Amino acid sequence: MNKQAKAFFYSIVVALGGFVFGLDAAVISGTVKFITAEFGLNEVQVGTVVSAPGFGVLLALLIAGPMCNKLGRKKTLIIIAALYWVSAVTSALAPSYVGLICARFLGGLAFTSITVAAMYIGEIAPPKWRGKLVSINQMNIVVGLSSAYFINFLLLSGMNSGAEWALKLNLEEHIWRFMLGSEIIPAFIWLALLFFVPESPRWLVYRGRIEEAKAIMHRITPDDEIEQQIREMEESLHHGTEELSAMSQFKELFHKRMRIAVIVGIIIAIAQQLSGINAILFYAPTVFEQLGGGTDAAFQQSIWVGMVSVVFTFAAIMLVDRLGRRPMILFGLLWIMASHLLCSYGFKTATYSLPPEAVKVLPADMDKEALVPMVGKLFSSDIEFKAALIDSLGEEQARHHSASIIKESATMNAGLILGGILSFIAAFHFSVGPLMWVLFSELFPTSLRGVAIPLFALISSVISFLVQFLFPWQLANMGGASMFLFYALVSLVGCVAIWPFLPETKNMSIEEIQLALEKKTLDG
Numbered sequence: 001m002n003k004q005a006k007a008f009f010y011s012i013v014v015a016l017g018g019f020v021f022g023l024d025a026a027v028i029s030g031t032v033k034f035i036t037a038e039f040g041l042n043e044v045q046v047g048t049v050v051s052a053p054g055f056g057v058l059l060a061l062l063i064a065g066p067m068c069n070k071l072g073r074k075k076t077l078i079i080i081a082a083l084y085w086v087s088a089v090t091s092a093l094a095p096s097y098v099g100l101i102c103a104r105f106l107g108g109l110a111f112t113s114i115t116v117a118a119m120y121i122g123e124i125a126p127p128k129w130r131g132k133l134v135s136i137n138q139m140n141i142v143v144g145l146s147s148a149y150f151i152n153f154l155l156l157s158g159m160n161s162g163a164e165w166a167l168k169l170n171l172e173e174h175i176w177r178f179m180l181g182s183e184i185i186p187a188f189i190w191l192a193l194l195f196f197v198p199e200s201p202r203w204l205v206y207r208g209r210i211e212e213a214k215a216i217m218h219r220i221t222p223d224d225e226i227e228q229q230i231r232e233m234e235e236s237l238h239h240g241t242e243e244l245s246a247m248s249q250f251k252e253l254f255h256k257r258m259r260i261a262v263i264v265g266i267i268i269a270i271a272q273q274l275s276g277i278n279a280i281l282f283y284a285p286t287v288f289e290q291l292g293g294g295t296d297a298a299f300q301q302s303i304w305v306g307m308v309s310v311v312f313t314f315a316a317i318m319l320v321d322r323l324g325r326r327p328m329i330l331f332g333l334l335w336i337m338a339s340h341l342l343c344s345y346g347f348k349t350a351t352y353s354l355p356p357e358a359v360k361v362l363p364a365d366m367d368k369e370a371l372v373p374m375v376g377k378l379f380s381s382d383i384e385f386k387a388a389l390i391d392s393l394g395e396e397q398a399r400h401h402s403a404s405i406i407k408e409s410a411t412m413n414a415g416l417i418l419g420g421i422l423s424f425i426a427a428f429h430f431s432v433g434p435l436m437w438v439l440f441s442e443l444f445p446t447s448l449r450g451v452a453i454p455l456f457a458l459i460s461s462v463i464s465f466l467v468q469f470l471f472p473w474q475l476a477n478m479g480g481a482s483m484f485l486f487y488a489l490v491s492l493v494g495c496v497a498i499w500p501f502l503p504e505t506k507n508m509s510i511e512e513i514q515l516a517l518e519k520k521t522l523d524g
Helices: 003-030 032-039 043-071 073-092 097-109 113-124 127-161 164-168 171-181 184-196 201-206 210-220 223-239 246-253 256-274 277-281 284-289 294-323 325-348 368-374 382-393 395-409 414-430 432-443 446-477 479-498 510-523
Strands: 351-353
Touching: 003 032, 003 043, 003 073, 003 113, 003 127, 003 171, 003 184, 003 210, 003 277, 003 284, 003 294, 032 043, 032 097, 032 171, 032 284, 032 395, 043 073, 043 097, 043 113, 043 446, 073 097, 073 113, 073 171, 073 184, 113 127, 113 201, 113 432, 113 446, 127 164, 127 171, 127 294, 127 432, 164 171, 201 210, 201 223, 210 223, 246 256, 246 446, 256 277, 256 432, 256 446, 256 479, 256 510, 277 284, 277 414, 277 446, 284 294, 284 395, 284 414, 284 446, 294 325, 294 395, 294 414, 294 432, 325 414, 325 432, 325 479, 351 382, 351 395, 368 382, 382 395, 382 446, 382 479, 414 432, 432 446, 432 510, 446 479
Parallel strands: none
Antiparallel strands: none
């Protein structure tokens, strides 16, 4: 195996954590309806279950940096992989609502995998391959997302088919447990493979283990470049060392010469998550049920989210080192805004009316008599319609049967909204989705990266947690039109805010990027 192939192999193994993350993040979307019914949850409780990993990662990111600095990137990744596996097992076996929250919180502690993986790959990859190799992490995330949607759809189809294997597994009663348990095997495989990757050579240099670093670099770096790269790493020690206290590293990070890198990190961390990506990914079937196709169609449409994610992440990987980071991010934010405006318009023009003949085809276990006051009445928004459903059926019945009732009542341009959602997914995964992690792996010196990347990932995770937690409430109280309009405006503000600061970093070594940013700060 040549040097390039080894670099790709190590990067792909580490990036498998992205697959496990994507699977963990998206598989919950298919369980929402079933765990809501089993545990009798309201909107806030649903948001708590779904967002529990987001809360866990907030805690994990506070210790991820010190762990990476003290134990090394490899050992930290092994601990993370073990957490994913334990979380998958305990989630599938959770006996109660509280038990499920605790199990998913444990998985959130492992969500730092994407942060540490980006750090590791950014440090081990040669400059000309870095953009592609770091983006492999994002590619694996979307493959994991796609796999989750596909697994959920297969399990739902099996449950509805009445197949013998589904009956033996008692799938109708335990379907959400099988969905969450689908992560167990991939997490174990990733854990095992991590023992075959080397430690980051840059981390070894900053720990003074030069000969070990050289031995690893001989596997992945052209021999005539090793000494020069070692010198550059040692010289960058003047900007801080691994031995600095956490407070000293933070002071160094917020030094004037790091101003542009910090501004870019904050803006893109906020803009990426406030684009609404996790409202779609974590609640895909719930979102698609609003289009009036019913539960089965919603699970099928979720697969399209995964497929589009894979295609456009692959396009980003192929083009990131050709087009550059700056144009792809700026164009992507504008594309996201336009996509959300389409969705907002689609929901704004929708109407809802339950015709008398439609009541007959609604599920038999529904109190159809309670719907009589609604029959034939025209509602101009999803908020009004859902409020009337709750008044007629009660909150629990309305939530359980809303997909079936919306299917018979909604008059909307569902194709326009579906196109807008898929366009948003494409824009996100072509731009700020993968490229945020590319920038995080490039903008900060190695000596500060163990603090910098977890810090900005923490900012991103706080926003992500809020988006996941608040989405059920937003959908119920703001409605589709206002919710998508909000995400469109945030994307526009993010584009305007980052425009004057965002640098171009393609084909530059990490040390060259630091010098360029410092020069731009001083010139500014």
